[in-house]
Amino acid sequence: MNKLRDANRAYGEKLAELGAELPELVVLDADLAACSKTAPFIGRFPGRHYNVGIQECNMVGVAAGMAACGKIPFVNSFGMFTAGRAYDQIRNAVVYPGLNVKIVGFYSGLSNGEDGPTHQCVEDLALMRAVPGMTVMCPCDANEAALMTEAAAKRQGPCFIRMGRGPVEAVTKFDGYSFEIGKGVVMRPGKDAAVIATGNMVATALKAAALLEAEGLDVRVIDMHTVKPIDRELVIAAARETGAIVTSEEHNILGGLGGAVAEVVGEEFPVPVLRHGMRDCFGKSGKHDDVLELFGLTESVLAGVVKKAVALKK
Amino acid sequence: MEELREKACRLRLQVLDMVCSKKGGHIGGDFSEMEILLQLYCREMNIDAARPDAPERDRFILSKGHSVEALYAVLADRGFFPAEELSCYLSFGGRLVGHPNNQVPGIEMNTGSLGHGLSLGVGMALAARLRGLGSRTYVLMGDGELAEGSVWEAAMAASHYGLDSLCATVDRNGLQISGSTEDVMRLEPLAERFRSFGWNAIEVPDGNDFAQLGAAYALARSTKGRPSVVIAHTVKGRGVSFMEGRAKWHHGVPAEAERLAAAGELEAAMRDGR
Numbered sequence: 001m002n003k004l005r006d007a008n009r010a011y012g013e014k015l016a017e018l019g020a021e022l023p024e025l026v027v028l029d030a031d032l033a034a035c036s037k038t039a040p041f042i043g044r045f046p047g048r049h050y051n052v053g054i055q056e057c058n059m060v061g062v063a064a065g066m067a068a069c070g071k072i073p074f075v076n077s078f079g080m081f082t083a084g085r086a087y088d089q090i091r092n093a094v095v096y097p098g099l100n101v102k103i104v105g106f107y108s109g110l111s112n113g114e115d116g117p118t119h120q121c122v123e124d125l126a127l128m129r130a131v132p133g134m135t136v137m138c139p140c141d142a143n144e145a146a147l148m149t150e151a152a153a154k155r156q157g158p159c160f161i162r163m164g165r166g167p168v169e170a171v172t173k174f175d176g177y178s179f180e181i182g183k184g185v186v187m188r189p190g191k192d193a194a195v196i197a198t199g200n201m202v203a204t205a206l207k208a209a210a211l212l213e214a215e216g217l218d219v220r221v222i223d224m225h226t227v228k229p230i231d232r233e234l235v236i237a238a239a240r241e242t243g244a245i246v247t248s249e250e251h252n253i254l255g256g257l258g259g260a261v262a263e264v265v266g267e268e269f270p271v272p273v274l275r276h277g278m279r280d281c282f283g284k285s286g287k288h289d290d291v292l293e294l295f296g297l298t299e300s301v302l303a304g305v306v307k308k309a310v311a312l313k314k
Numbered sequence: 315m316e317e318l319r320e321k322a323c324r325l326r327l328q329v330l331d332m333v334c335s336k337k338g339g340h341i342g343g344d345f346s347e348m349e350i351l352l353q354l355y356c357r358e359m360n361i362d363a364a365r366p367d368a369p370e371r372d373r374f375i376l377s378k379g380h381s382v383e384a385l386y387a388v389l390a391d392r393g394f395f396p397a398e399e400l401s402c403y404l405s406f407g408g409r410l411v412g413h414p415n416n417q418v419p420g421i422e423m424n425t426g427s428l429g430h431g432l433s434l435g436v437g438m439a440l441a442a443r444l445r446g447l448g449s450r451t452y453v454l455m456g457d458g459e460l461a462e463g464s465v466w467e468a469a470m471a472a473s474h475y476g477l478d479s480l481c482a483t484v485d486r487n488g489l490q491i492s493g494s495t496e497d498v499m500r501l502e503p504l505a506e507r508f509r510s511f512g513w514n515a516i517e518v519p520d521g522n523d524f525a526q527l528g529a530a531y532a533l534a535r536s537t538k539g540r541p542s543v544v545i546a547h548t549v550k551g552r553g554v555s556f557m558e559g560r561a562k563w564h565h566g567v568p569a570e571a572e573r574l575a576a577a578g579e580l581e582a583a584m585r586d587g588r
Contacts, residue, residue: 026444048444050440052471055467055470057433057464058433058436058465058467058470058471060433061430061432061433061434061436062434062436062468062471063434063437064423064433064437065433065434065436065437065441066437066440067437068416068441069369073437079326088427088430089430089464090426092424092426093425093427094414097424105325241468278423
């Protein structure tokens with residue numbers, strides 16, 4: 001297995017580094033700094049950090065007001081409470097006026113494990129993707145999280161960054177890897193089918209591709225870290241060159257990455273698109289790995305979905 | 315002072331024209347807030363239409379974004395855009411749309427989803443403090459929107475951070491779209507509620523009176539260490555007898571006979587200096 005690193009920690013360390021470079025950068029937490037891992041920033045720039053307590057709607061509004069005065073606010077809470085609870089403030093007070101606020105949602109998908117469905121946000125990508133003009137991203141490992149944080153901070157305009165919880169496998173430390181908002185990354189080549197994944201499902205997709213290689217299938221794996229705007233060219237090329245697409249996400253199959261890819265393929269180069277993810281249901285309380293297993297978010301189930309997609313090819 | 319009273323009448327006439335010609339708007343709240351807007355824009359705030367982006371300017375947020383027609387009239391009067399553009403209010407493709415947005419010169423924030431404005435004001439006041447600027451931030455809220463929980467989140471935060479550069483105003487006209495605020499969702503004792511959140515609450519018995527408003531804003535300005543709220547007891551539909559104190563004029567559009575009657579009353583008031 002690849003080395004494990006905590007992506008949230010990488011995010012927090014990068015914020016502290018950026019704080020020195022970007023004097024306008026400010027950080028807001030809603031009582032959960034221990035989870036968002038913003039401690040390195042708080043340590044270096046205590047006067048530019050605000051813990052507003054448990055009031056996510058106000059936090060996003062405050063960030064909007066600060067951004068209207070030239071600040072670059074990063075707002076942090078669980079994905080459930082930024083994308084979910086503060087949706088109205090994000091839509092109307094941040095994105096509609098085009099303000100430079102970075103919304104970060106932690107412990108997304110099923111990663112909040114034993115806290116159960118109230119805290120397992122399986123619809124944050126869909127919510128944020130539906131906001132006109134919003135940029136929506138989800139890193140697959142710690143390295144990508146750090147690069148994404150820097151890119152977001154240095155780019156004018158609002159965005160949503162979806163983060164998980166705990167250590168994740170390092171998969172992007174290879175020659176030729178580079179990060180650019182809106183550009184997916186081919187993690188491994190392949191011509192029989194393509195798995196387009198986001199977040200921690202990228203590592204799972206790589207393992208599924210290895211399983212399928214043993215069975216003689218040559219599967220491409222794409223890390224689609226930017227769910228919106230989606231890399232249309234890369235999706236179309238995958239459809240044209242492999243003829244079978246599978247999407248994989250720790251998220252509802254409605255409205256997130258699966259929806260985004262299916263929309264592009266349907267419009268541009270129709271081939272089978274099978275969506276691997278949460279099948280329109282709430283999660284369940286349990287250890288993260290056990291819950292992933294329960295809902296089939298594993299390499300073996302994903303490999304089976306890929307075989308089904310290949311069988312559907314004309 | 316006489317001049318402002320006359321201006322209030324003239325701008326109410328402009329609002330009446332806007333609402334009647336496009337058959338849309340929120341005239342009751344426009345009329346209740348007119349003196350508050352004029353007091354802020356003509357007497358209190360450090361703003362200059364020639365330098366709308368000056369970093370040290372004071373900020374104004376119309377949290378009760380539906381009452382935007384009065385704000386448009388005031389901004390045009392202050393020179394942010396030509397008064398002729400008021401005839402383009404609600405014109406398809408024009409920029410004077412049904413709620414405030416930051417594409418209009420002089421408008422700082424997009425509002426209209428109620429309960430957002432005070433949070434925005436807290437953020438602006440914090441940003442000014444970080445910059446070491448003396449800017450003041452003014453937020454005008456409707457009384458109906460105080461039922462939104464996010465208002466009280468922001469109220470808590472403003473007092474926690476000791477934001478004495480933040481001054482909220484409540485357009486306390488007592489009516490919201492479905493009736494009296496006290497029948498729909500009771501707000502009283504409103505001043506006590508703000509005080510219990512750590513605010514300096516200033517009651518203005520006649521919120522359509524410039525002298526009373528001026529005294530309240532002076533008191534707010536001199537209050538240090540905590541935010542101030544001016545609870546301005548206004549009259550919905552103020553200035554037109556048959557609109558005053560009636561919820562139906564929250565977003566009612568006068569018929570032609572009503573328009574003529576309203577214009578007659580406002581013109582007479584302007585002539586008589588009332």
